[in-house]
Amino acid sequence: MLPILFRVYSPILMSWGIRNGLITASVLVFVAWFILSLVMGRSVSCGYTCPYGALQELLGMHLLKKKPRSLKADKIRYLVFVFFLIMVSYAILKVGGLQGVDLFASKGGPQLIILVTIFIVGISLISVLFGSRAFCRYLCPQGVFLTIGSKLGKKIKITSLHLKSDQDNCTECKLCDKFCPMGLNVSQMVTKKIMDNSNCILCGECIKKCPKKAITYSFGAED
Ligand code: SF4
Ligand code: SF4
Structure with missing residues (x-):
């Protein structure tokens, strides 16, 4: 395009x-x-x-x-x-x-x-x-x-798209790190349970590549 x-x-x-x-x-x-x-x-x-x-x-x-x-x-x-x-x-x-x-x-x-x-x-x-x-x-x-x-949007607690993780499912295979186009240390974000990152473009590559479904999209107000 x-x-x-x-x-x-x-x-x-x-x-x-x-x-x-x-x-x-x-x-x-x-x-x-x-x-x-x-x-x-x-x-x-x-x-x-x-x-x-x-x-x-x-x-x-x-x-x-x-x-x-x-x-x-x-x-x-x-x-x-x-x-x-x-x-x-x-x-x-x-x-x-x-x-x-x-x-x-x-x-x-x-x-x-x-x-x-x-x-x-x-x-x-x-x-x-x-x-x-x-x-x-x-x-x-x-x-x-x-x-x-x-x-x-997060400050005023508007319903928004973000990533959610379940670190219990994570085996630390690091496939998410490998495929993140922004070069983020996604597996560490999962382990630390801090998925909010100003460099995350919410492209969903980590979600697609994670074999354990430890990362998902979530739509709602963040805590
Ligand atoms: S791809 Fe999934 S299982 Fe592998 S490190 Fe990332 S979150 Fe953990
Ligand atoms: S959504 Fe995209 S930019 Fe954000 S952590 Fe996953 S792969 Fe990286």
Whole structure:
């Protein structure tokens, strides 16, 4: 879907629009994703629909069999997020506010295609060097938006999607660790009974791969 979706959502599309005082479909999609993240966490975009996440997973996980390295670099994405917010605010002030709508960035022309191409090559390289979904894990500002939405949903105890574990069933085979595209130490999460992790995109791979059904989806208010 990437050739179609590149004009619908990406951080590049959103930034390009804002820089030119235009609301693009990407802004609207991410507002919707943020609202949905209160209930669905990061699954709505990162887990189920983001083509850039899929691209990184294909390259890093399936082609190169390379999981994201557990560099203690996860926090960088919060810095990127703050930088992103500052740049967006500055751009809005500079152009005097958002003044129009160009849903599919038709005014973007070749400049936008070049920017999106650089973005695609960039995230592909990051995945090749640092493993599956390394961009999601270490750099993506939109993932932080969804993490905030997810935390907010839990704070106000809204009914939401999350993982549930049963450590009595776990044999510590570590298959869940092997297949987690975000490189999480899932078996440890199960043993410690702490399944809430801001890097979990609720993709369900660990659920599918666990032979003992020690991990399940749960939909409800978390304790
Ligand atoms: S795959 Fe299942 S049984 Fe194996 S370590 Fe993970 S939770 Fe435990
Ligand atoms: S912990 Fe499970 S649901 Fe979360 S990202 Fe890893 S494989 Fe996906």
